[in-house]
Amino acid sequence: MPVREILQIGHPVLAARAEEVEFEDIRTPKVQAWIDDMIDTMRDANGAGIAANQIGIPYRIFVIEVADNPRYPYKPSIPLTIAINPSIEFLSDETFISNEGCLSVPQIRADVDRHVEIAVSYFDRNGEIASHEIRGYSACTWQHEYDHLDGILFPHRVTNLHSFCSWAVFQKYKQPAFAKTVRQLVDKWGA
Ligand code: ZN
Numbered sequence: 001m002p003v004r005e006i007l008q009i010g011h012p013v014l015a016a017r018a019e020e021v022e023f024e025d026i027r028t029p030k031v032q033a034w035i036d037d038m039i040d041t042m043r044d045a046n047g048a049g050i051a052a053n054q055i056g057i058p059y060r061i062f063v064i065e066v067a068d069n070p071r072y073p074y075k076p077s078i079p080l081t082i083a084i085n086p087s088i089e090f091l092s093d094e095t096f097i098s099n100e101g102c103l104s105v106p107q108i109r110a111d112v113d114r115h116v117e118i119a120v121s122y123f124d125r126n127g128e129i130a131s132h133e134i135r136g137y138s139a140c141t142w143q144h145e146y147d148h149l150d151g152i153l154f155p156h157r158v159t160n161l162h163s164f165c166s167w168a169v170f171q172k173y174k175q176p177a178f179a180k181t182v183r184q185l186v187d188k189w190g191a
Contacts, residue, residue, distance in 0.1 A: 003044040004037050004055040006103045009153055014104055018053045018060045018149045020085050026127040031061075035082055035125050038063045046071045047103045048078075048141050051148030054104050060085050062145040066138075071101070074179035076186050078138050083130075086122035088146050090115045091133065096185055098140040099178050100154045101167060109170050111163035112154050114140040116185065136189030137182050 007014050025031050034057050042050040042063055048071070049064035066078040096116045101109040118139045121131035134142055144154060158164065165174065 002037060002040070004041045006041060006045060006050075006054050007056055009102075009105050009155070011104075013053050013056055013058055014148070014153065015151045016053070016058065017151050018051070018058050021059050021061060021123075023123070023127065026084055026123055026125065031059075032125065034059070035061065035063065039065070039080065039082075042103075045103050048072055048075060049145040050103060051145050053148060053151075060149045062086070062148065064141055064145060066141070074175070074182045075141070076137055076191050078141065082125045083120070083122035083145075084125070086120060086146060086149075088142060089119045091117035091119055091135075096137070096140060097181070098137075098144075099163070099170065099174065100140070100144055101170075102144070102154055104148075105153060105155060107166055108155070109165055109167060110155060110158045111160050112140075112144075112157045113159070114143050116140075116189065118142060134191065136191035137185050138191045 038050050041055055048066045049062055051062040052059050061084050063082050064078050065080040066075045069075055094116050095113045097111050098114045099109055100112050116139050117135045119133045124130050
């Protein structure tokens with residue numbers, strides 16, 4: 001299972017809307033190998049998630065996993081989840097200012113408004129339908145990955161242009177305060 005190259009912002013495959021996976025293709029060796037490559041590439045890069053088009057596969061699949069992540073030490077855990085042809089519905093108007101980075105956007109982070117109560121549904125890697133509600137900080141991760149499938153990267157959603165900063169500056173000056181707001185959100189919603 002090779003670790004793949006991660007495409008960088010501006011690449012045409014990242015900028016395009018990814019296509020639905022045909023249901024009967026989900027269990028084929030080709031699609032299963034794509035999923036394994038996504039998991040390996042995400043873990044190798046310490047990502048919290050990765051979308052298929054980030055490794056050049058123009059289909060609507062993403063994987064998410066957070067477990068003691070050194071890139072995002074304040075993130076609550078999310079078990080390995082594979083989402084194929086996902087949909088997201090916002091359950092309320094409540095939003096959170098999420099400071100985000102991306103494996104396809106080197107060096108830079110910024111603030112993005114994300115909903116904190118969402119309902120998701122998708123096929124898992126076995127072709128089973130999964131539907132659940134997600135509340136709290138983990139909802140931000142889902143929206144970030146979902147955006148990739150529509151060719152949207154976090155910088156496209158930044159409204160406060162002064163929030164752009166380098167990873168090093170974030171870690172030195174902003175991470176403690178941001179981690180505190182994340183903890184408050186996690187305390188409220190449990191995730
Ligand atoms: Zn990303």
